[in-house]
Structure formats: structure tokens, C-alpha cells
Amino acid sequence: ALVGLMGVGKTSVGRRLAYALGLPFRDADEEIEAAAGRTVSEIFAEYGEAKFREGERRVIARLLDEPPHILATGGGAFMNTETRALLAERATTVWLKAEIETVDRRVSRKDTRPLLK
Numbered sequence: 239a240l241v242g243l244m245g246v247g248k249t250s251v252g253r254r255l256a257y258a259l260g261l262p263f264r265d266a267d268e269e270i271e272a273a274a275g276r277t278v279s280e281i282f283a284e285y286g287e288a289k290f291r292e293g294e295r296r297v298i299a300r301l302l303d304e305p306p307h308i309l310a311t312g313g314g315a316f317m318n319t320e321t322r323a324l325l326a327e328r329a330t331t332v333w334l335k336a337e338i339e340t341v342d343r344r345v346s347r348k349d350t351r352p353l354l355k
Contacts, residue, residue: 239302239325242334244313245344251334252310262307266315270297278312287314295321302328 240248240255249265256263267278270293274281281290294315301309302324309329315321316331325331336344 239309239311239329239331240334241311241316241325241331242313243336243341245341246313246334246336247344248310248313248334252308256308259308262305263310264301264304264307265310266294266298266301267310267312269301270294270312273297291315291318291321294318295324299324 240252242248252265253263255261270281270290271277274293276284278290281293291314294312295318298309298311298315298321301307311321311325316325316333
């Protein structure tokens with residue numbers, strides 16, 4: 239499972255890593271959106287961060303029950319104590335980091351990040 243702040247490259251690195259290892263790639267935010275039938279931004283706006291994190295934890299738990307794959311978590315997932323414990327217990331986690339200028343440049347490209355709003 240790839241963890242780290244938003245904009246560090248979890249999804250792009252995850253896709254490449256999965257390809258190199260011949261494993262499926264899963265993106266937690268995409269899985270959450272598919273399960274909820276709405277975007278992460280819409281979930282945040284309608285239910286707030288606490289409810290989002292609860293759903294995120296459930297989705298990540300379900301994904302961790304699947305056969306081996308590369309998982310990109312959401313930027314705030316690791317801040318949740320329960321999610322962090324799940325990942326520590328059931329996955330090998332890799333913390334990705336990037337220079338703050340790089341993160342700023344990447345996250346400012348889109349306005350779909352509710353924590354920045």
C-alpha cells in the first residue's frame with residue numbers, strides 16, 4: 239500500500255509499480271467513488287470528513303481482503319488511526335514523499351481535493 243500526502247504520486251507510482259510487478263492496481267479514492275456513486279468531493283460536501291474517513295476505512299479493509307495488489311491510498315487515509323492500524327497489520331506500506339514545491343505544483347492543477355477547499 240502506498241501512503242503519503244496528496245500529490246506525492248501514489249497513483250502514478252502505484253500504476254507503474256503494479257505493471258512492473260505484474261499485479262493489479264487499486265486506487266482507494268476510485269473504489270470509494272464507485273461504491274458511493276459520487277465523487278470524493280461530493281461525499282465531503284454532503285457528509286463531512288469524519289463520515290468520509292469511516293467509509294474510506296471500510297473500503298480499504300475490503301481491498302486488503304483481496305489477493306495481492308498495489309493499493310494507492312487517499313492522501314489523508316494514513317491520518318486515521320483505525321485505517322493506519324489496518325494497513326500496518328495487513329499490508330506492506332511504503333511512504334512516498336516529495337518536495338513541498340512539487341506537491342504544491344501538483345495539487346494546484348485540480349480543484350477536486352476537498353481538504354484544500
